[in-house]
Amino acid sequence: MTDANDEEVRTKNVAHYIISHSRPDKLGATKLNKVMWDADVAHYRHYGSTITGQESYIRMPQGPVPNRLKVALATLEQDGKIVMRPVETPVGVRHEFIAIEPMSPAEFPVEALEILHSAIDAICSLSAAEASAATHDALWDNIHNGQQMPIRAAAIIPGDLQPDDIDWALEAIRTAPE
Numbered sequence: 001m002t003d004a005n006d007e008e009v010r011t012k013n014v015a016h017y018i019i020s021h022s023r024p025d026k027l028g029a030t031k032l033n034k035v036m037w038d039a040d041v042a043h044y045r046h047y048g049s050t051i052t053g054q055e056s057y058i059r060m061p062q063g064p065v066p067n068r069l070k071v072a073l074a075t076l077e078q079d080g081k082i083v084m085r086p087v088e089t090p091v092g093v094r095h096e097f098i099a100i101e102p103m104s105p106a107e108f109p110v111e112a113l114e115i116l117h118s119a120i121d122a123i124c125s126l127s128a129a130e131a132s133a134a135t136h137d138a139l140w141d142n143i144h145n146g147q148q149m150p151i152r153a154a155a156i157i158p159g160d161l162q163p164d165d166i167d168w169a170l171e172a173i174r175t176a177p178e
Contacts, residue, residue: 007053012072013107014039014052014116019082020099022120028087028094030062030128034135037064037154039119043112044155051112056148062128063135064149073097094128 018035019027027035037057040050057064066072076082081101086093105113123131139154 008068008072010051010053011036011066011068012075013103015066015069015072016076016081016099016103017105017108017116018120019076019097020103021117022097022124024085024096024098025087026124027120028096028128030094031123031126031131032097033057033065033069034063034131035116035119035123036066036069037135038123039112039116040066040151041154042115042119044151045157046115047111050151051108051116054151056150059140059143059145059147059149061145062132063140064154067148091129 014036015032018032018039022035036052040052040054040057043049043051052066054067057066073082073084077084081099081103083098083100085096085098087096108116126134137154138158139149143149
């Protein structure tokens, strides 16, 4: 478990890194949220921890949003590391981010960098609507707006039960001590 200050610093660093390594016209606020979510879920699946240190994200209408991301982005802008700008698009305003000062990859382990770049590539190739839809899964469907979405729950990959799975469970029940 990470403390709130560590989580805030790590969230800010991850957001800064993603912004530094993405084209502004391909990364608006919605996609930034999704890149962070995808990267944290993938890192949790493989390593049992998140890159940001967050244990959950806030469920919002367009999908999961990192806790305290607004504060992290405001701090990055105040410190002159990024600039946020609204851009009119045919479907509404996109809030783009431009890195003024790049974020060094030296801040992250190689495994985290690989996952971050994979998430950047996957999400930035989608429209914001497609990126949002990709996060609207069974977990998202069962949580109300404003509630927390646990990353450990999102990291579970659902699958179909196989006959061997059922046999194993029945054997475990049969042989369990009373």
